[in-house]
Amino acid sequence: MIATLAFALLLVSQVLQGIWLFRRSSREHVSPWISLAAGLLLAITVVQRSIAIRFFALTNLYESLLFLAMLAALAVFGLARLRLTADSKALPFAMNMLAIVFLALASSPLAPSAIRPPVPALQSGWLVLHVSFTFIGEIFFAVGLVTAILQLAARDEERRRRFDRLTYTSIAIGYPIFTAGALVFGAIWAENAWGRWWGWDPKETWALITWLTYTAYLHFRLVRKNTSKLMPMLVILGFLIAMFTFFGVNFLLKGLHSYA
């Protein structure tokens, strides 16, 4: 019920931002607050489920999607507070859209919403760190995705540079968080739970591919600065791989992470 209300609020925010896209005013004051309210409602849902299962509710696909939608909704507000929406109205619009997509996926049959307590291997503080840091990193990658697309679409050099800087900043923030979450905390958890810190499980392999792609981006940027189209394309590719790691591996490839 609360998640449905959050979904409705995000739709309202989306409509307001859609209208704002075609208006001349540089700021839109209402929609970030509506997205914030939606994010907080989703946070309440996460807390409610956590109380119900007596563990942090990040133990299945539905809960993961709720958490991601919450982060995306909060990011809309954060971007507005940082005045980054002045650079592009498309940025909060896209992030809000992403939150809606995550919630829509959460309500699909792919992600059963039944409250079920976690299986033994999932009851670890390292799992909470692993998943939450990975998702926070991925939200920064999502911001990078939008700015990379805007960078590719920008017609003048000044705007391209500005978007390149935003892309780089979001990746530079997301990269250490993602590294810590997906690889480091994941490895520590796996070592603690199964006695092996790396096992070339499909999810691990694809997380490594995501990491290698963003690492390549950061290295290419040192070499080629911001004149090449290769770099925004790497960022777009990186996010697509990150999303495949999250969804595709779950449904297409079997492994130890098939519950996630």
Place this chain on the structure above:
Amino acid sequence: MNTLVDRLYAFLRSLRLAAVLLIILALLSVAGGIIPQGKPADFYFSQMPSLARLILWLGFDRLFTSRIFMIAVALFTMNLTVCTVHRLGNELAKPRTMRRHGPDLLHIGLIIIIFGSILTSRTRTEHFFTAGEGQHIHLPDRQALYITRLEQEIYEGGRVRTWITEGSIGPASVETPHDGDMGGDTLGEEGYAAEAGSLGMRMPSVSLPAASTERGTLSTSGTEPNAAAQQHIQPQGTPVTIKVNTPYRGKGYTIYQYDWKTFSLPILADAAGTQFVLQSGRKVATPDGFVLFMATEQPPAPKDAPVEPIAVFLLEQQGTRTLVRARPGDRLGSFLLKGYEIRSLSGLKIKSDPWFPLVLAGIIIAMVGILLTYIRKLKGLSA
């Protein structure tokens, strides 16, 4: 002075080479992520006939240990090492306040992780066991884990909450079916035949405490109970509790709660009220034949819902044998199926990985390097 060595050095420390190698490693990993790994050759010929020969020729059926992948990793490590040495030299030449060691630490951490993982892959040993209460397992340090209590905690809905193995670690003294030298493969060869466990790991099979046990006293089934496994030894030792996510760390090894097996043994009661607990393959005599317990079947039920199994018996009466499926309350010749006795076996993994601390050190150094690098960069961006 553009000698071959100079050019090789310049090539190896090139950032462009690093980026290209990262892409190559990513592409190889994509192949390894898509192609099922470690399957027999027949699998590739049946599942992907047009690519099977190429996959096997390239060694992509075990991609992450293939020559191509190893060459890419070796080149990457060389590039990383040369870059690190070169960069470190440059940084050390700068005044102390101008130095930026974040990337150096990150690279050193990665080099340590690569070397550490090669060492762990060559030196780590893993042994899997299933054992019940009263049994013991030999450990690498000439000690033994004596299992005194197994507990499976269940949520209200029937889902497993956790598995707990309690016992004590003390000097190894008593011979059991598990006895063997942990340093070698003796144990592995002894019992790694049975496929077991929800995680698909191979577990050694363990004989149960008794063949057919009359409650309270040993039965008269004609089979001697397994004396070694029957012993409930509780020596003076260090008490240990092993749970999922809470392994026991001993000297040079770690014990993980890896799996769990629960099974039901039928309790048969004769006309006099004497009860017998039967293991699979064991029988009790009747006046005109016998009742042999074969296995239990799980009737279809919603996931995680508790459901009572159906016991399958071979019943012989006056020379005629029939297969009987029975539920509690059903009669089997002169016996009554009273119910089930639930027994558990704990799946334990004993791992020895002397080089893991090196990998851990590499991870910590790399993380410190990443944080230093990007905190500094972000400060620069916001300035």
